[in-house]
Amino acid sequence: MDHILEKNGDKDVRRTTRAAVRAAHDKLSGTPRQADKYLQTIRRLWNYAKNDLDWPLDDNPAAKIGLFGRQREYEPWPEWMVSKLSTAPRNVQTTAELILGTGQRPGAAIAMKWAQVDGDWMDVYDEKGDEMFTVYCPVPLRAYLETVTKSGAHILARNLTEPLTYDGIASAFQKWRKSLGEDAKKYSLHGLRKLAIVRLAEAGCTDAQIQAVTNQSPEMVAYYRRRASRKILSKAAHRNE
Template identity: 65%
Template sequence: MRRPNKPRIVKPGLVWKWDTRNSIWVPYHRVNWTEGGKRKQRTTKLDWRGDSERLDMLYWQCRAGKHKKQTAPAKYTWRQLITAWREDPRVQSRLADGTKRSYSRTMEAILDKNSDKDVRRTTRQAIRTAHSKMSETPRKADKYLQTVSLLWNYGAEKLDWPLGPNPAKGIEHFGKQSEYEPWPEWMVDKLKDAPEHVRTAAELILGTGQRPNAAIHMKFAHFDGEWMSVLDEKSDERIDVYCPPALREFISRAPRNGAYVLAKNLTEPRGYWSISSSFRTWRDALGPEAKKYVLHGLRKLSIIRLAEAGCSDAEIQAVTNQSAEMVAYYRSRASRKALSRAAQERRK
């Protein structure tokens, strides 16, 4: 039987070979090069299925080095590194649950953008740039450096990965920051125009005096009409916080889009970074005077409001679960006139 003519498709590096078994012409992409004085060749079979458009697509994938047969399975990825760290009992048994959750948040942020990227290709400049971009949230920025360094050392020392020098080592941290600024009342008043999930987060933080991440993980099932059961991530302790009337009404009217008050779907809460990003967009639109305020500042405002209402330090601690030193610090920021009125009212 005489062979039929080759398909009339001619491209540089495209060669046709006769498949005797199936009696068809099969296209291959061929690359020739010289290495160490020796001539070398690599061919990649193109499964074109008789479709010229598909052949064109596969051909250009090969030209770009992106054909699936040209790319080896990724090694030493951030996903592999973080998974190994999370599943290592030697590491996990030494860490408190709160510490693990703290690292986990930063690791999830790393995975969002770098999951399948080769850890070895991470440059010092890239780490420095990412750290600088988070300067507005210095604690988060320094936690990022700390987490990258921890993972890098784990990969090099425990997994024997060929990583080279730690790119996060020696980059200057922003260091210990001044305490969060409590929100001014004018900014609280602006919440009525904020995106729904930003306002909901703010109401939960201010009403319960808890951290933003604790507010994000509040479920409708945790609220019994008066009390909200809250998990303090630092102490890994669940506490019951009595909700003021305004918060009770707000929760009762909140749309039930899932198990969580701040629901992503039926079973998951919104992510911290999603709420934080929406908050910053809303805050920045308020003007430069709002720039210094963050969600955590509402937790501090709750201390001030409780102090101005005449609450003792012990009562404030019972609500917010903050240290005596922190309560004393923010009590000093409370309005002297409001404190005076509350004190004199007690004389009645």
């Protein structure tokens, strides 16, 4: 909503056309999730203004425009890409460390406040379930956060009271990813959340323990556990050769 307000706050909403909404959606096709969220936000705002506030609006210009939908399951980052994080912009590094250490979705990690970290414990937010819960703060994350300068209420601070935007972090990440070559193209910030699950499984955590950290569904945890198990078994097989 903030992004829409910044771009269109001084415009007459009644002049919004279906063609313009479709064009904005298509323009963001490189980030399908962001594009669909943008479109869905326009739909909800229009419906609220027309039906709840009784604004004199015509039919919703965002109605029935097809979503891109889930393009593919997010792939966990390979270790070679994680090892390159030291070459990434500082904000991208911090975002990556927060996702890996907390198991949160990128949006929740970017919005995280210093107040959510208290010694050995931290409060993490599950965007899908809209709930906050307390989990153990891993030592590597605590050590990294000690190197981050506090410049506001948020770890990734835009100013004293606001975090950096998801769009800004995503843009910096995409530029950095491009510098790594074609092999990095298919990996997204969401893939770090998946890597967090794989690492927990490889470390011997049970499904219940992984769910306690990431708050994901049993089906999703089981899917990535299978991937981790294949890696562990293949490694053990080579050791026995």
